[in-house]
Amino acid sequence: MAERILMTGNEAMAEGAIRAGCRHYYGYPITPQNEVPEYMSRRMSEVGGTFIQSESELAAINMVLGAAAAGMRAMTSSSSPGISLKLEAISYMAGQQLPGVIANIQRGGPGLGEICASQADYFQAVKGGGHGDYQLIVLAPSGVQEMADMGTLAFDLADRYRNPVMILSDAQIGQMMEPIVWHEYTEPSDLPEKDWALTGAKGRPKRIIRSFFLKHGFLEKHNIMLQEKYARIREREVRYEETAVADAEVVIVAYGSAARIAKDVVSRRMKGSKVGLLRPITLWPFPGKRIRELAEAGKDFIVAEMSAGQMVEDVRLAVEGRSRVGFYGRIGGGFVTVDEMTEKAREMLAARGARK
Amino acid sequence: MKQAAREYRRPKTLESVPTHYCPGCGHGIAHRLVAEVIDELGIAERTVGMAPVGCAVLAYDYFKIDMCEAPHGRTPAVATGIKRARPECIVFSYQGDGDLAAIGTAEIIHAANRGENISVFFVNNAVYGMTGGQMAPTTPNGAKTTTSPYGRNPKTEGHPIKVAELLANFESVVYSARTSLSSPKNVRETKRAIRKSFQAQIDNRGFSIVEVLSPCPTYWHMTPEAAMKEIDEVMSKVFPLGVYKDWEK
Amino acid sequence: MPRIVIDAKYCKGCLLCVTVCPKGAIVMSSGISRRGTNRAEAVEGIACSGCLNCTDICPDAAIEILPDGPGK
Numbered sequence: 001m002a003e004r005i006l007m008t009g010n011e012a013m014a015e016g017a018i019r020a021g022c023r024h025y026y027g028y029p030i031t032p033q034n035e036v037p038e039y040m041s042r043r044m045s046e047v048g049g050t051f052i053q054s055e056s057e058l059a060a061i062n063m064v065l066g067a068a069a070a071g072m073r074a075m076t077s078s079s080s081p082g083i084s085l086k087l088e089a090i091s092y093m094a095g096q097q098l099p100g101v102i103a104n105i106q107r108g109g110p111g112l113g114e115i116c117a118s119q120a121d122y123f124q125a126v127k128g129g130g131h132g133d134y135q136l137i138v139l140a141p142s143g144v145q146e147m148a149d150m151g152t153l154a155f156d157l158a159d160r161y162r163n164p165v166m167i168l169s170d171a172q173i174g175q176m177m178e179p180i181v182w183h184e185y186t187e188p189s190d191l192p193e194k195d196w197a198l199t200g201a202k203g204r205p206k207r208i209i210r211s212f213f214l215k216h217g218f219l220e221k222h223n224i225m226l227q228e229k230y231a232r233i234r235e236r237e238v239r240y241e242e243t244a245v246a247d248a249e250v251v252i253v254a255y256g257s258a259a260r261i262a263k264d265v266v267s268r269r270m271k272g273s274k275v276g277l278l279r280p281i282t283l284w285p286f287p288g289k290r291i292r293e294l295a296e297a298g299k300d301f302i303v304a305e306m307s308a309g310q311m312v313e314d315v316r317l318a319v320e321g322r323s324r325v326g327f328y329g330r331i332g333g334g335f336v337t338v339d340e341m342t343e344k345a346r347e348m349l350a351a352r353g354a355r356k
Numbered sequence: 357m358k359q360a361a362r363e364y365r366r367p368k369t370l371e372s373v374p375t376h377y378c379p380g381c382g383h384g385i386a387h388r389l390v391a392e393v394i395d396e397l398g399i400a401e402r403t404v405g406m407a408p409v410g411c412a413v414l415a416y417d418y419f420k421i422d423m424c425e426a427p428h429g430r431t432p433a434v435a436t437g438i439k440r441a442r443p444e445c446i447v448f449s450y451q452g453d454g455d456l457a458a459i460g461t462a463e464i465i466h467a468a469n470r471g472e473n474i475s476v477f478f479v480n481n482a483v484y485g486m487t488g489g490q491m492a493p494t495t496p497n498g499a500k501t502t503t504s505p506y507g508r509n510p511k512t513e514g515h516p517i518k519v520a521e522l523l524a525n526f527e528s529v530v531y532s533a534r535t536s537l538s539s540p541k542n543v544r545e546t547k548r549a550i551r552k553s554f555q556a557q558i559d560n561r562g563f564s565i566v567e568v569l570s571p572c573p574t575y576w577h578m579t580p581e582a583a584m585k586e587i588d589e590v591m592s593k594v595f596p597l598g599v600y601k602d603w604e605k
Numbered sequence: 606m607p608r609i610v611i612d613a614k615y616c617k618g619c620l621l622c623v624t625v626c627p628k629g630a631i632v633m634s635s636g637i638s639r640r641g642t643n644r645a646e647a648v649e650g651i652a653c654s655g656c657l658n659c660t661d662i663c664p665d666a667a668i669e670i671l672p673d674g675p676g677k
Contacts, residue, residue, distance in 0.1 A: 059462065066424065070438045092425070200403065362607050363607060365669050370666055379619035380617075380664060385664045391666075
């Protein structure tokens with residue numbers, strides 16, 4: 001029988017990682033994710049893992065790179081400004097095809113910003129952030145249960161595809177407490193063997209972990225291989241949740257904290273009013289195909305984000321002019337509200353000429 | 357100390373490929389010494405090396421061991437990740453002036469301060485070779501480089517950084533030495549220091565670093581022979597050879 | 606007497622070995638190698654003392670010193 005316990009999002013994610021067999025955590029304090037290194041400093045000791053409070057976020061991600069190169073499940077966490085510091089090594093890890101988990105508990109920016117929730121790192125997470133043509137698998141939890149589940153899922157996806165994975169959360173979800181249930185974890189049987197890991201070349205040819213291919217044409221080949229991998233991920237790993245979408249005339253597209261508000265709008269305030277919610281769970285790969293289907297079925301969209309408008313671009317790309325895409329956002333750490341979102345939905349419905 | 361049998365063979369741990377290093381480059385000697393010591397200690401099968409960014413960026417093509425590329429300067433952090441993951445492996449970081457003493461200053465100091473049980477080989481040739489001869493944190497005062505065309509001015513560029521002395525101050529550092537490659541005698545001394553560093557790691561003693569004064573004939577604009585003299589007559593005065601920390605003393 | 610064997614595949618003609626040999630047993634070649642540099646070559650008839658100065662200083666591990674005796 002599964003036990004229900006109360007945990008903060010940050011701690012649930014950390015525990016999820018431990019349950020996935022992560023035994024190497026490196027991090028640096030930054031609000032609002034300090035619970036993660038603090039929790040890990042206790043738990044890693046209990047399970048005989050490695051915890052280092054590194055000298056910077058930069059050092060932490062490079063330690064993850066090393067532990068991942070040695071074949072281990074390794075993780076780091078930070079918040080927006082700290083993630084900016086990590087981008088170089090994230091690009092390296094993508095080029096080197098190393099699995100690893102990076103959690104971004106987003107806060108307001110740009111710069112030092114402030115410490116409340118924001119969703120303004122979407123571009124950074126999904127459109128690269130670091131240099132070069134690469135993709136992270138980006139998971140967007142919307143509550144503490146998903147923080148726990150994704151703390152585990154992230155490692156399975158990272159290992160399945162030899163790719164870094166980002167958990168894109170925010171200050172609200174990281175800090176809130178909700179009751180969750182722990183599911184028994186079994187490692188998927190189809191994960192490939194880590195026959196590339198650095199373990200000391202005993203009885204086998206040496207292995208090199210690298211992203212540098214100077215010989216003419218080699219880097220292009222390498223990039224083509226990466227793109228083929230990303231195509232496979234797009235095929236197989238899209239995740240999203242729909243609420244009241246079937247009959248909807250207007251679909252709100254929102255993730256994370258914004259989706260929590262949207263769910264309230266859709267299932268309470270505007271219940272029966274033909275407003276639905278499509279909540280991307282993977283931001284990359286993005287549920288663009290599904291959004292296109294809904295657009296082809298004549299539905300309009302409102303993208304609700306705590307940013308000046310980032311995911312809305314991906315929705316517009318997916319819709320490609322087939323229907324209207326509106327935007328509702330709060331920026332600089334401002335939080336979306338049920339009232340404002342409801343008002344936006346009403347406007348959109350009115351614009352369609354539909355009766356409320 | 358001469359080898360008893362008066363013979364020498366190419367180290368097994370060195371790949372049988374010509375390197376891309378310039379004629380007379382110190383990296384070639386340093387690579388050879390690391391390979392010789394790995395052979396003599398019989399640790400090739402459990403050694404993992406880090407390749408830095410700099411002229412030695414392709415170091416992984418030259419050693420017959422598992423190797424990991426590290427972002428510029430982060431080598432000690434990557435080495436930390438690997439060593440903590442696989443403590444039974446012998447892990448070494450191999451870095452140049454920029455990697456260790458410029459962009460990577462935080463990482464080397466903190467790996468040293470944490471006493472990570474790794475061996476660090478710092479090849480100090482006082483200039484940035486790979487990128488065309490710019491000033492390095494270890495470029496001596498008055499020296500002309502492409503970014504100090506009038507000679508390094510300590511008032512605006514600071515003085516050259518003395519890494520071996522700096523790291524010797526950390527309690528967790530068990531061995532910090534500076535040697536040079538300017539003569540067969542100094543090369544042998546460097547080999548002894550490299551061996552001592554690997555042995556310290558094998559014995560689980562903690563962090564050790566060997567700073568090796570190395571020639572860069574190309575960007576010092578000298579012949580290899582003149583570059584070796586430059587190390588003896590100029591560089592060794594700025595960076596005195598010696599053992600700055602030794603757990604045995 | 607120990608034999609000096611210099612592998613042209615590795616030798617870049619830096620000639621550091623020439624400067625450290627106490628016997629003058631290594632000199633700069635007169636020809637240019639495929640790499641476009643001079644090479645080091647052992648001098649016929651000068652006895653190598655096996656001091657290993659050259660192998661200590663060679664950046665390319667291009668020199669091997671083989672012991673006396675029949676064959677390699």
